Amino acid sequence: MEMEFNVNGIKHILEVDPMERLLDVLRNKLKLTGAKEGCGEGECGACTIILDGVAINSCIVLAAQAAGREILTIESLEKDGELDRLQKAFINNGAVQCGYCTPGMLMSCKALLMKNPAPTEEEIKTAIEGNLCRCTGYTKIIKAVKEAVKDI
Amino acid sequence: MTELKYVGKYIPIHDAYEKVKGKLQYVADMEMDGMLHAKLLLSPIAHGVIKSIDVTKAEALPGVVKVYTYKNTPQNLYNSQKWHVGLEVVKDERLFTDKVRFVGDRVAAVVAKDKSIAEKAIELIEVQYQELPIVLDPEEALMEETIKIHDHGNVIMEKEISVGNVNEAMENAPIVVEDFVDTQKVHHAAMEPHICMTAIDSTNGLLTIWTPCQVVFQVRLIVAEALGLSLNRIRAIKTTVGGSFGGKGQPILEPVCAYFTYDLGVPVKLQLDRAETISSTRTRNATIGRVKTAVDKEGNILARDIDVLVDAGAYFTNGEAVTIAMGKKAFRLYDIKNQTYKGTAVYTNTPIAGACRGYGSPQIHALTEINIDNTAKKLGLDPVEFRLKNLVKPYAKDPTGGPELGNARVIDCLLKGMEVFDWKSKYNRPKATGRFVKGVGMACATHGSGYYNAYPDFITMDLRVTEDGEAILKASLHDLGCGTIVTIKQIVAEVLDINPDKILVPEADTLVSPFDSAGTQASRVTFVCGAAAKKTAELVKEKFTKHSADILKCNIDDILYKDGFILNKNNPQAMVSYGDMVMLIQTSLKEDISVSYTYKSPANPAVYGVNFAEVEIDTYTGLVRVIDIVAVHDIGKAINPVFVEGQVQGAIQMGIGFALTEEIVIDNKGNVKSNNFSKYHVINAPDMPDVKVHLIEAGEEFGPFGAKSVGEVSTVPIAPAIINGINHALDINITSLPATPEKILAALNNKKNLIGG
Ligand code: FES
Numbered sequence: 016m017e018m019e020f021n022v023n024g025i026k027h028i029l030e031v032d033p034m035e036r037l038l039d040v041l042r043n044k045l046k047l048t049g050a051k052e053g054c055g056e057g058e059c060g061a062c063t064i065i066l067d068g069v070a071i072n073s074c075i076v077l078a079a080q081a082a083g084r085e086i087l088t089i090e091s092l093e094k095d096g097e098l099d100r101l102q103k104a105f106i107n108n109g110a111v112q113c114g115y116c117t118p119g120m121l122m123s124c125k126a127l128l129m130k131n132p133a134p135t136e137e138e139i140k141t142a143i144e145g146n147l148c149r150c151t152g153y154t155k156i157i158k159a160v161k162e163a164v165k166d167i
Numbered sequence: 168m169t170e171l172k173y174v175g176k177y178i179p180i181h182d183a184y185e186k187v188k189g190k191l192q193y194v195a196d197m198e199m200d201g202m203l204h205a206k207l208l209l210s211p212i213a214h215g216v217i218k219s220i221d222v223t224k225a226e227a228l229p230g231v232v233k234v235y236t237y238k239n240t241p242q243n244l245y246n247s248q249k250w251h252v253g254l255e256v257v258k259d260e261r262l263f264t265d266k267v268r269f270v271g272d273r274v275a276a277v278v279a280k281d282k283s284i285a286e287k288a289i290e291l292i293e294v295q296y297q298e299l300p301i302v303l304d305p306e307e308a309l310m311e312e313t314i315k316i317h318d319h320g321n322v323i324m325e326k327e328i329s330v331g332n333v334n335e336a337m338e339n340a341p342i343v344v345e346d347f348v349d350t351q352k353v354h355h356a357a358m359e360p361h362i363c364m365t366a367i368d369s370t371n372g373l374l375t376i377w378t379p380c381q382v383v384f385q386v387r388l389i390v391a392e393a394l395g396l397s398l399n400r401i402r403a404i405k406t407t408v409g410g411s412f413g414g415k416g417q418p419i420l421e422p423v424c425a426y427f428t429y430d431l432g433v434p435v436k437l438q439l440d441r442a443e444t445i446s447s448t449r450t451r452n453a454t455i456g457r458v459k460t461a462v463d464k465e466g467n468i469l470a471r472d473i474d475v476l477v478d479a480g481a482y483f484t485n486g487e488a489v490t491i492a493m494g495k496k497a498f499r500l501y502d503i504k505n506q507t508y509k510g511t512a513v514y515t516n517t518p519i520a521g522a523c524r525g526y527g528s529p530q531i532h533a534l535t536e537i538n539i540d541n542t543a544k545k546l547g548l549d550p551v552e553f554r555l556k557n558l559v560k561p562y563a564k565d566p567t568g569g570p571e572l573g574n575a576r577v578i579d580c581l582l583k584g585m586e587v588f589d590w591k592s593k594y595n596r597p598k599a600t601g602r603f604v605k606g607v608g609m610a611c612a613t614h615g616s617g618y619y620n621a622y623p624d625f626i627t628m629d630l631r632v633t634e635d636g637e638a639i640l641k642a643s644l645h646d647l648g649c650g651t652i653v654t655i656k657q658i659v660a661e662v663l664d665i666n667p668d669k670i671l672v673p674e675a676d677t678l679v680s681p682f683d684s685a686g687t688q689a690s691r692v693t694f695v696c697g698a699a700a701k702k703t704a705e706l707v708k709e710k711f712t713k714h715s716a717d718i719l720k721c722n723i724d725d726i727l728y729k730d731g732f733i734l735n736k737n738n739p740q741a742m743v744s745y746g747d748m749v750m751l752i753q754t755s756l757k758e759d760i761s762v763s764y765t766y767k768s769p770a771n772p773a774v775y776g777v778n779f780a781e782v783e784i785d786t787y788t789g790l791v792r793v794i795d796i797v798a799v800h801d802i803g804k805a806i807n808p809v810f811v812e813g814q815v816q817g818a819i820q821m822g823i824g825f826a827l828t829e830e831i832v833i834d835n836k837g838n839v840k841s842n843n844f845s846k847y848h849v850i851n852a853p854d855m856p857d858v859k860v861h862l863i864e865a866g867e868e869f870g871p872f873g874a875k876s877v878g879e880v881s882t883v884p885i886a887p888a889i890i891n892g893i894n895h896a897l898d899i900n901i902t903s904l905p906a907t908p909e910k911i912l913a914a915l916n917n918k919k920n921l922i923g924g
């Protein structure tokens with residue numbers, strides 16, 4: 016089937032299989048490989064993207080469900096060669112180790128800040144509760160988000 | 168000491184910028200022209216002989232290129248643990264088996280045009296098994312002689328390490344405290360599932376393997392042994408790793424995928440999903456332990472007797488090495504004159520165990536540190552005071568004749584943690600009587616810094632100053648997300664006084680990296696490879712100085728290095744940049760400012776970690792919340808303190824899971840029940856407590872700038888600290904990991920009945 020959606024500000028018209036996952040369409044058809052697959056079952060958050068302002072696991076959403084909607088992926092965060100403040104804060108605070116959870120983590124945090132520019136520590140933790148990280152123990156990720164918020 | 172310019176500072180991980188942009192390629196993101204995709208058929212039964220395999224329907228499916236089974240693949244035996252050619256290990260693995268030994272064993276594979284075709288074709292393979300009785304329980308494996316998982320029997324090895332006279336000391340001791348502690352199989356849970364890509368490189372004809380691995384030379388060796396090829400025909404390239412923790416240490420997919428490419432001549436990618444990664448790759452070894460500790464009335468340990476049964480799972484891999492490693496640790500934390508460790512490893516029809524962060528240390532310390540608390544309790548001593556009486560002191564000897572402990576600062580760690588955590592008042596405060604009860608626990612641990620005295624531990628490095636004054640270091644280094652590359656750059660930068668940004672340190676690739684004996688294992692990288700980098704840089708500097716003196720026509724002692732320039736201190740006006748100096752040396756002296764050096768590690772000092780934990784238990788549900796953690800580490804020197812903290816915080820996340828929530832649960836047929844993240848509970852952000860990290864930086868003689876290891880030891884003390892905290896809060900004796908709500912409620916009930924009855 017043919018579908019139309021907006022990804023990172025660009026309109027795409029694509030031929031997709033009705034059973035194709037959004038994650039696969041982004042990764043394989045649009046070559047936006049920033050979103051990762053860690054479980055394929057909505058349990059790890061590595062595939063997190065933003066759909067109409069909400070962070071979702073793209074591995075458990077069909078591409079067809081995104082028809083006519085707006086998607087933001089990790090590739091959209093950097094603007095005109097300038098990193099998003101969240102990305103900078105992740106780098107400055109040692110919040111990145113192996114990096115496999117990082118794109119999903121950043122998109123969950125971005126969705127949070129889009130709705131709530133001054134979240135509390137509890138709200139940050141809740142926003143990333145579906146994003147597993149095996150490397151950092153989350154401490155530096157939370158610190159990074161707090162720092163990014165402080166800068167606003 | 169002169170002030171350090173780069174060492175001891177935070178510099179972000181080398182690929183942080185690409186990682187936050189989502190631009191860095193992991194193997195899953197790599198594409199090649201004409202690449203095929205492979206899918207494995209894993210055994211659905213725990214033990215049986217394959218009577219027949221019919222692949223005709225699978226092969227007939229359009230898009231399927233070939234189906235592989237034991238019938239059309241090499242049957243060379245290998246052991247994926249073998250990282251060094253001189254290692255004598257039992258070989259019991261093959262690419263595909265005709266006798267399955269656990270649910271998840273490799274039976275067949277389909278190579279097809281795309282993943283979904285391969286998945287469909289797998290369903291079409293018809294296998295008939297003659298089922299065999301199974302052995303899941305390691306204690307049963309020990310007794311059972313009729314059910315043989317491998318022809319050579321179920322007991323892999325038995326080993327005893329002993330000092331002094333344990334029996335005599337036990338008999339005469341006024342107090343002996345015995346505990347039985349068991350630990351479970353856990354999944355490494357690296358966020359990147361196992362994956363590998365292979366191709367014949369058309370520019371040189373090499374069978375090339377891209378893999379998120381820990382030891383490229385091990386990948387090359389195992390592929391060579393499994394496929395029967397010479398080492399020179401194979402090239403292994405380490406790719407970005409989405410976490411490993413030991414799980415990607417042993418080549419599992421590499422020989423299989425490499426064979427497909429070898430056979431078909433085209434690129435192939437083999438990628439596991441989460442369920443396959445949990446059940447068919449590697450796990451931490453489960454253990455069943457017994458420990459008896461004898462003390463005098465003052466709290467001095469007189470003797471200890473330890474017996475551990477190790478579950479290796481269905482194949483040998485490192486079953487023997489990990490059992491021995493476990494035992495050795497028991498002699499390096501407390502000063503115990505009479506001690507015996509007996510380790511036995513057995514096969515079971517369960518997922519294969521392998522290396523896992525801490526390599527036996529989390530298991531042995533869970534056993535001994537829970538027992539240390541119980542012994543303190545029996546003595547009526549504060550567990551901290553009891554430990555203080557018995558912990559090793561700096562430069563104590565390993566009584567078994569093992570490597571020198573070095574500047575062992577565990578007592579400093581303990582004292583520091585006690586103060587920061589406010590141990591005394593928290594330990595002695597009255598317990599709550601309501602639904603929620605708090606308690607505190609602590610534990611100590613030790614681990615090593617490399618392989619010295621056990622296995623070959625050397626690395627060759629090539630370092631060169633370039634014509635534009637930058638540097639390139641070639642070495643077989645694997646950054647697993649821990650910051651290895653930057654750490655090494657900081658060390659070289661400090662010696663050569665070159666900005667780390669101007670030092671290129673490519674990662675491991677067997678074609679271009681000089682040889683390394685052991686890879687990223689055994690907590691050796693900073694201590695051994697870091698020291699190698701430092702020594703090589705010093706040799707380069709020596710050479711640079713000598714030739715610069717020739718060029719500047721002065722004595723070697725007159726040469727000064729300053730902000731990227733070289734000068735003669737008697738004529739400081741004539742400053743020459745590094746790049747110009749290299750050019751002058753090349754032109755007039757025909758010399759290259761480069762050194763290739765093989766560094767052999769001369770030591771394997773012990774490292775120590777002490778954790779303090781506060782927990783709160785809901786006595787209605789049995790759920791435990793970890794509220795606060797103080798982790799203190801004897802690290803020698805932190806080359807990059809933020810990396811060190813990150814290691815410790817991540818390790819604690821893993822250790823809390825080991826203590827409370829993570830378990831590969833196997834049913835009575837051998838199926839893994841917890842084969843996804845909804846059933847396998849990894850600690851998430853809301854459940855993660857604040858972790859305060861403190862470092863004791865007292866320096867270690869052979870470490871680069873005094874550094875020793877931290878990545879593995881940091882995951883060791885946390886589980887017993889938490890269990891001790893639970894036992895302290897509720898006055899129960901949990902000795903089985905993980906401490907699930909069911910176990911806690913059962914213990915509480917038991918206590919009630921005891922008091923009631
Ligand atoms: S891959 Fe989508 S949640 Fe894990």
Ligand code: FES
Pocket residue numbers: 110111112113114115116117147148149150151358409410648
């Ligand atoms: S940085 Fe490795 S999983 Fe988060």
